[in-house]
Amino acid sequence: MAFTLSPPPHLLPPKTSRAGPSLFVCHSSSSSSRMGQQPRGSKLMEFPHLLDPHRDTMVSLLSAVESRLGSHLLPSSVPPDVEYYQNESGSSQGTLCVRSGIDSSPVDFILASWLHLEQPTGGGALDITNIAGYLKSSTDVPHFQFELVQCSPTYFILFLDLIPRRDTVRHPDYLKAFYEDTQLEACRQRLAQLPEVQPYFSSSLYFRGVVSPTGILVSIKCEEGGRERVEEIIREHIGPISNEVAGIWMDMCVGEGGGPGGEVREAERAELEKRDSFIKSKAIEMDLSSSLPKQFGQEVADRVLRVIRSVYKT
């Protein structure tokens, strides 16, 4: 699988509520929020194909983002034929939601998506869910990235990280403020101690360099416990840890006192933007520009990529 950086596309904005408090997840803060109970027309909110705890993890993360950062975000401006798209036969499907930050916010945009990719070799389907939070160059707080990939009913890959905006070798104070003092390593270790969890090495050397020193990039393989054990691991571990990391990130962005600093002087912004632009363009190049056309055909892929490129400003 060409799992690389993949702040890829696609998500789930309820078309029925293009503005208001619940742009990501309708009623997600209510415990009665289940996909089947979404208003008609909110196809993008259905999270089809996913195991329950996988869906719950996405809903919970989006709900937390909504509740904490909602006032920072504009409604999604993704056109309907990119909010939801599919290949000719309908066997592969994708969604995309992008909400840009308002002018006064440090948030550049939040991107969320799910993708259901039928494998051409008949090897089942990949189900990918993704939430990325990118910030402006007025702050050097790391970007947020969550991606959970179901490769088979008993095999998952998780990428959960706060992506550094600076070279941590050259800026040990940056590492201390955002990675050491925030105890992110404890999150990584809690997951790593499960016997089913193994470090995952991306095929992209570039991507390996993008990941932070506390980045969680792991495979979860449950040959023995089967689907039940996978569900347990997602529910008991991946969900809570993802929420914790997202919470740490949102504290950095908008916490009282503005988190552990992060304001960037005007003179340094160009350098930060340059580094960010490498990350973004590499992500598109590696993850999307070849795989999307293969999965959805050139026309659909062009449409989706155009939106993503405009958001990423690459």
Add this chain to the structure above:
Amino acid sequence: MAFTLSPPPHLLPPKTSRAGPSLFVCHSSSSSSRMGQQPRGSKLMEFPHLLDPHRDTMVSLLSAVESRLGSHLLPSSVPPDVEYYQNESGSSQGTLCVRSGIDSSPVDFILASWLHLEQPTGGGALDITNIAGYLKSSTDVPHFQFELVQCSPTYFILFLDLIPRRDTVRHPDYLKAFYEDTQLEACRQRLAQLPEVQPYFSSSLYFRGVVSPTGILVSIKCEEGGRERVEEIIREHIGPISNEVAGIWMDMCVGEGGGPGGEVREAERAELEKRDSFIKSKAIEMDLSSSLPKQFGQEVADRVLRVIRSVYKT
């Protein structure tokens, strides 16, 4: 164990040959070169305490460095009481050899060492061997680092890497030239596929950021096969792979045509030196400045650290 960066101290220069072609390893290119056959007085060449394949790996690497880079290097100028040192009881021992590059060479210095550290808790001893090759800022070719640590007769840690001199996120061309085009990943993968070999996570987040995307940082645990299997892994895998990585590095430094580039413009050298200085001072701070006094007492530690700091220019 406080295994961190550890381009730490210490090595093995034969006092009997302070100049000439075989400063690191007397007669090492001859197959009859065994420690017992070293000339009298070359205590530092004895590699006591090591398993045979561990010793052979060191000898082979030093021999390769000698044969390829010998003409670039000055004799070691380490004072005798730092070439070999021990604690009061003699239970912990260390060695250090440093050979600086001649003016016209891209090599700044080659440092080699072994350390035998008695554990205060009575948990046996650690045996650490180390070879580091640091380059000048006239080139941006990565530094070389080999470290093999015997934690117990059946448990080893290996760190083998070409340490990037630049932020690979910001410089994808650097990554391509020195890591992708050189096929270093194949070396990492060959070792990683052994069931006894697992990724090792340093306790230092800083160090994790120093390691390259193809860096080999692994533990080797042979509970079942015991010492025999450990010896086999070192002989059949660690030795050959270490030699291959060292060969790739030396090709970069002094290969025909000067390797894949690497010449640094005057204006960029200060930045490169700054980044290098962070790596070096962090290495000393994390690895040596606390552990050496504990193991050898303050007086010996000060003596050794003074030499290392002068070499590292920190």
